Amino acid sequence: MEIEQFRYGADNLAYLVFSGACGIAIDPGAVDDMLGFARHRNIRISQVTNTHLHPDHTCGNDRMLKKTHAGYLDCRNFSDNDTIALDNDRLTVITTPGHTHDDVCFAGNDFLVTGDTLFNATVGNCFSNDLDAFYHSLKKLMAFPGTTRVFAGHDYVKESVEIAQAIDPDTPGIVRYVNKYDPNRVFSCLADERRVNPFLRFNHKTMIDKLTQRHFPCDTEIQRFKSLMQAF
Numbered sequence: 001m002e003i004e005q006f007r008y009g010a011d012n013l014a015y016l017v018f019s020g021a022c023g024i025a026i027d028p029g030a031v032d033d034m035l036g037f038a039r040h041r042n043i044r045i046s047q048v049t050n051t052h053l054h055p056d057h058t059c060g061n062d063r064m065l066k067k068t069h070a071g072y073l074d075c076r077n078f079s080d081n082d083t084i085a086l087d088n089d090r091l092t093v094i095t096t097p098g099h100t101h102d103d104v105c106f107a108g109n110d111f112l113v114t115g116d117t118l119f120n121a122t123v124g125n126c127f128s129n130d131l132d133a134f135y136h137s138l139k140k141l142m143a144f145p146g147t148t149r150v151f152a153g154h155d156y157v158k159e160s161v162e163i164a165q166a167i168d169p170d171t172p173g174i175v176r177y178v179n180k181y182d183p184n185r186v187f188s189c190l191a192d193e194r195r196v197n198p199f200l201r202f203n204h205k206t207m208i209d210k211l212t213q214r215h216f217p218c219d220t221e222i223q224r225f226k227s228l229m230q231a232f
Contacts, residue, residue, distance in 0.1 A: 001089040001108045003151060004037055005185055006030035011155045012056055013186060015113050017106065018043045020087035025070070026106060026113055027051055027153060028060040035067060047084065049073040051115025051153055052103040076102045096141070098134025099124035105141065111149040112141060112190075119152040120188045121160035121177070123199045126229060135225045142200060146191030155186045160197075167198045167232055168206050199228055 006014040008030040015026040016034050024047040028034055038045050045068040050057050052075060065072055073084070083090040084106075092107040096117045103124075106113040116124035117134075118141050126134050141150075161178055164171050173195045177188070194200050201207045202224035211218040216227035 001086065001091070003108060003111055003113070004034075005151060005187075006033045006037070007155070008033075008060075009056065013151070013153055013155060014060065015151060016043070016045070017091055017108060017113070018086060019089035022046055022085075022087045024049060024073075024084060024086060024091065025060075025064055025068075027057040027115065028064040029057070031060045031063045031067065034064070044068075045070050047071050047073055049084075050075050051105065051113065051117070052100045054100070054116070057115070057153060075104045078104050094137075094140055096137035097130060098126055098128055098137045101128045101130070101133075103137070107144070110147065111151060111187075112144060113151050114141065115153040117141070118150060118193070118197075119154060119160060120150060120157050120181075120186060120193070121164055121197050122156060123197070123229075131226045131229055132222065134229075135222050138200065138225075142190070142194065144190055146189060146194070148190040149187045150190055150193055151187050155183065157181050157186060163232070164196060164198050167210070168201075170206065171196055171198070198232060199225070202228055 001019045004016045012029050014028050014030045016023050023043040023045045025045050027050050048064050048070045078093045080095040082093040094105045096103045096105045099116045103117050177192055177196045208218050211227045217223040
């Protein structure tokens with residue numbers, strides 16, 4: 001199973017996940033580029049779906065569906081651990097409410113498509129107002145192997161790194177993280193996210209000390225996550 005990334009708009013990222021000659025378009029805002037790549041590689045885009053239904057992620061749906069006659073998979077209808085067949089491979093759905101109530105991520109053999117749930121060096125806004133659900137969604141993603149590549153819904157890397165450094169100037173591995181950033185193919189590995197992403201570092205002593213100093217609740221892991229989201 002392979003994944004190709006396409007940039008559209010100011011910072012949105014679309015994806016074509018494919019195996020053999022069969023592909024699925026995820027958040028397909030870059031319609032022309034995706035179709036051109038598919039033609040060049042002899043890939044038939046058989047399905048279209050989204051990580052969530054915000055307009056900047058669904059803006060290419062209608063045109064992609066019209067151009068390809070693909071089937072549409074509404075992300076609101078997915079259940080956790082559903083699978084999507086792509087020739088001899090299967091893409092796994094992970095329900096990840098938090099950013100919205102209907103967010104999902106997709107797991108390939110060594111990668112995650114995380115939409116606006118987990119960005120490279122930050123996490124999405126909690127528009128659902130359900131931080132408990134957001135915490136449990138992120139814990140699902142954090143359980144994947146450290147070598148798993150994280151492909152997010154936007155390129156917010158530069159701004160997110162600046163925020164991470166402002167929160168903790170001694171963030172471990174931050175220079176290496178920045179040096180690995182490539183705007184032409186934006187991704188990180190999960191191990192680096194655990195080290196650098198301030199909103200995944202809720203068990204790190206530095207973060208606990210900062211929350212304690214600011215009198216935020218931090219006795220439990222979920223309290224610390226909620227406090228980080230509220231404090232920063």
